[in-house]
Amino acid sequence: MVIYGVYIVSKSGGLIFNHDHNVPKVETERTFTYPLDIQLNYENKKIVVAFGQKDGIKVGHVLTSVNKNPVNGRELDDGRDVLDMLSNAENFPILLKFSRSKMTTNEKIFLASMFYPLFAIASQLSPEPKCSGIEVLEADTFRLYCYQTLTGVKFMVVAEPTQAGMDILLKRVYELYADYALKNPFYSLEMPIRCELFETHLQTLLETVEKSGISNV
Amino acid sequence: MSRTGARLDAKKVNSELFTLTYGALVTQLLKDYENVEDVNKQLERMGYNMGIRLIEDFLARTGSGRCYDFRDTAEKIQSGFKIFLGITPTITNWSPAGDAFSLCFETNPLTEFVELPDHCLNLKYCNILTGVLRGACEMVQMEVASWFLQDQLKNDSVTEIRVKFVKRLEDAIPAGED
Numbered sequence: 001m002v003i004y005g006v007y008i009v010s011k012s013g014g015l016i017f018n019h020d021h022n023v024p025k026v027e028t029e030r031t032f033t034y035p036l037d038i039q040l041n042y043e044n045k046k047i048v049v050a051f052g053q054k055d056g057i058k059v060g061h062v063l064t065s066v067n068k069n070p071v072n073g074r075e076l077d078d079g080r081d082v083l084d085m086l087s088n089a090e091n092f093p094i095l096l097k098f099s100r101s102k103m104t105t106n107e108k109i110f111l112a113s114m115f116y117p118l119f120a121i122a123s124q125l126s127p128e129p130k131c132s133g134i135e136v137l138e139a140d141t142f143r144l145y146c147y148q149t150l151t152g153v154k155f156m157v158v159a160e161p162t163q164a165g166m167d168i169l170l171k172r173v174y175e176l177y178a179d180y181a182l183k184n185p186f187y188s189l190e191m192p193i194r195c196e197l198f199e200t201h202l203q204t205l206l207e208t209v210e211k212s213g214i215s216n217v
Numbered sequence: 218m219s220r221t222g223a224r225l226d227a228k229k230v231n232s233e234l235f236t237l238t239y240g241a242l243v244t245q246l247l248k249d250y251e252n253v254e255d256v257n258k259q260l261e262r263m264g265y266n267m268g269i270r271l272i273e274d275f276l277a278r279t280g281s282g283r284c285y286d287f288r289d290t291a292e293k294i295q296s297g298f299k300i301f302l303g304i305t306p307t308i309t310n311w312s313p314a315g316d317a318f319s320l321c322f323e324t325n326p327l328t329e330f331v332e333l334p335d336h337c338l339n340l341k342y343c344n345i346l347t348g349v350l351r352g353a354c355e356m357v358q359m360e361v362a363s364w365f366l367q368d369q370l371k372n373d374s375v376t377e378i379r380v381k382f383v384k385r386l387e388d389a390i391p392a393g394e395d
């Protein structure tokens with residue numbers, strides 16, 4: 001049973017909180033000889049595996065380090081271009097580390113604001129009036145649960161498809177939000193939530209739910 | 218309301234301390250503003266800021282649904298007073314159109330030890346409550362107006378707050394409910 005993350009979207013549609021809870025890290029490191037038998041592409045400021053998946057390195061994984069030096073964009077810290085290095089036989093054998101690409105905060109903000117109109121469309125598709133909008137969004141690898149409060153704030157949880165009781169969890173997260181964000185006089189409404197108390201309580205809540213199920217919270 | 222060991226038991230906080238704190242707040246406002254009308258306005262504004270936060274706590278805890286009738290709203294407001302102030306006002310004096318009602322308080326923890334001096338007879342000592350109502354209702358997309366009709370501090374037999382429905386804030390209603 002795994003909960004991947006929690007997101008809160010304000011009533012105007014901006015992401016005000018996100019928490020990566022339990023995203024398993026997938027990393028593979030291997031020594032390669034010339035010529036490189038994996039095709040790499042540079043897209044969205046990342047070097048991504050385009051073809052040739054093997055040994056746990058999958059299409060879509062991102063190159064994170066070369067000979068233990070971290071990769072930023074397409075360059076190493078000392079300014080050498082990684083793709084140039086990899087086309088030069090002198091640099092081999094070479095140690096490359098790949099990992100599953102992680103969402104950046106900007107991408108999360110972008111996706112959260114995409115979800116907002118999607119939710120509105122869903123509620124308009126309903127033949128009956130007063131439709132709740134998207135409550136569950138299901139895919140083969142995850143389920144997204146969404147709860148919109150009467151004030152228009154959306155709470156979302158992304159979890160494994162088998163994880164049960166997420167609708168109850170969302171209401172508990174709402175209570176935590178009412179307590180530790182809104183009752184904090186220094187938190188301003190609609191702004192990103194940077195409240196340590198809220199985070200620690202959320203963390204404990206998620207851990208309890210994962211370990212002993214929803215009935216214990 | 219106590220949920221974790223480290224939290225204060227909300228029921229055990231001394232209510233007199235609360236009364237005193239509110240009293241200190243009002244008197245300080247009186248000193249700072251001199252004009253009683255300004256103090257009334259400030260209290261209302263403070264209440265508003267509390268209301269827009271408090272409503273989420275109310276909704277999260279009670280899990281109540283949306284009101285489609287002002288009578289539902291009246292009951293929810295009544296239970297809100299029960300939850301946050303520990304008093305249950307009576308709902309009376311419905312207007313014939315059903316868009317206004319009165320909340321009558323026999324007791325009020327805010328005014329337990331208060332006697333209004335002569336120079337501030339226009340002071341609406343509990344005006345923070347009208348602000349809370351306005352803020353809370355606004356967050357659930359309903360505009361209300363409320364004001365004091367009677368006040369025990371001014372030798373009336375009860376304290377009476379009149380609450381009037383103004384309009385639904387259609388623009389602010391979240392997707393799926395419009």
